Every structure is written in structure tokens, then in C-alpha cells.
Amino acid sequence: MNRFLSNATNRIDAKGRVSVPALFRSVLVQRGVQELYCLQDLVFPAISVGGPDLLERYERQIAAADPFSPEANRMSLLVHGGGVFMRLDAEGRLMVTDFIRDFTGIGTDVTFVGRSDHFQLWQPQAFHEAQAAAREGRLSMSRPQ
Template identity: 25%
Template sequence: MGIMFRGVNPINLDAKGRMAIPARYREMIASHCSNQMVATIDTESRCLLLYPLPEWEEIQAQIEALPSFNKVARRIQRLLIGHATDLELDGNGRLLLPASLREYAGLDKKIVLLGQGRKFEIWDEAQWSATRDEYLDEVGEDTLPPEMLELSL
């Protein structure tokens, strides 16, 4: 089955930019990727993407395989791979987020770690709340992809 992250987790960043990964994920991360993670920017939203190293390596291979003569593909390669940063959970289950990534996502003290299956997203708490409310306002049958209409939730 592989790794599966889900849930919304409010977290406080400390003064050095470290975030504690919630305890319920730590064992999974330790056994799946020996605490080796990769963070990069999301090109669609002002948030960060946090992958276990093996998942990131698959994604990076796919990004590198895109045709570099295509302007959009080149842009994605530069942004995602260029910002990708190797991170390791320390003995206390914390990750140090570099200043450049924190700045991109506007991360201050209160952040949200959002489970998204094979990866996490890291949001500024206020930004996530606003984005979530926007999403809730937009959800309607006319905007859902046909595949979603077949799900019984």
C-alpha cells in the first residue's frame, strides 16, 4: 500500500523555523524513508510540498523527463527542482524549514500541515483558512469533475 498521510494538523513554528512533525506520522516516516524528506514550493498556491525522499525521487524523475524546450515544462523544472531542499527529522521529530521556503509560503508562527496522501502541504494557518473557505464556497455539482460525482462520500 505504501505511505499515506491524511489530516489537518495545526503546528507552531519555533523561532529558528523548526516544525515538529506530529507523533502519529513519525514512525511511518522513520520506517518508510529513514527520516529523509524533501520540501519544495507549490507552483499553484503559496504553500510548500513535503515529500518522503522516495516519493520525491519519483516526482523529480518525471519532472526531469519533461521536454526542456517546452517553456512551461522548463519553468516547472526550475521552480520545483530548483527549490527542492533535503530535510531530515531530528531526534525530536522536528524539521528545519529554510528561510527561503518559509518566505515563499508566508510561514510565520502558526502553520498547518495538511496530509495529501503521499505528501504533505505546509500552509500559513491564516492563508489555509482563507483558501479552505474559498474552496468551500466554490464547491458545487457544476464545478466538480465527473469522476467526483460518482463517489459516494
């Protein structure tokens, strides 16, 4: 498997670290990812985490626009100004920094959410609410009018 699937919630330790789920770590290894690009999600109160290819995907989109356009400038502000590089420690833990906490509202637990080519860090209740809203939205689309 080379995709990030499913979700799992782990507790942050006393030093502010959280263990990345083993399945997610194995995908990172398969993809050869050593440095993680972490981005404040553009829609949800979550941090998107992937390899350098995640950043490159956003940069290709920015490069396709007129570099002086308001849209390219807004995207750069979000992608570059709202992103950082991080690394897992030797035990597969990620430091839950103020950058992550301030944007997501994460307290003592982190929900890891697979998003195919990357994963996200969520405050657990916010994830459950967003998932329920997405499910309800899909259900309402399939109901006869």
C-alpha cells in the same frame, strides 16, 4: 495507515523548530523516509514535503517531455530551483527556514496538511482560506444552475 491525512497546527519554538505531528512522523517511518524533499507548491503558498519519491515523481514528468522544451525547462526551474532536502531532528522537529517562511508567510505557527502521499506546510490563515474556497467551489459545482 500509510497516508498523510488531516491537519494540525503547531507553534514554532524559539530556535525556529516545529514538531511534525506524530501521525505524520509515523507515516514517514512506515515509508522509510529519512531525508525529506521540500518543494514550493506549484499552486498554493505552501511547502510540499515528502520523501525522495515525491521528487522522483516530478522528475519522471519532466523526463517525459522534450528536455529542450520550454515546459520541461519551466518544470525543472520550479522542481529543482524551488526544492531543498531537509531532515527531522532526533525529536521529530523540522527547522522552519527562510526558504519556508519567505514562500508561505509562516510566522509563529505552522499548519501541517495531509495530501495523501505527502504533506504540506501552510500559514494557518492561508490554509483555512484555501480550504474554505475549495469547499465553496465544490458546493457551487453541486448546486443546480
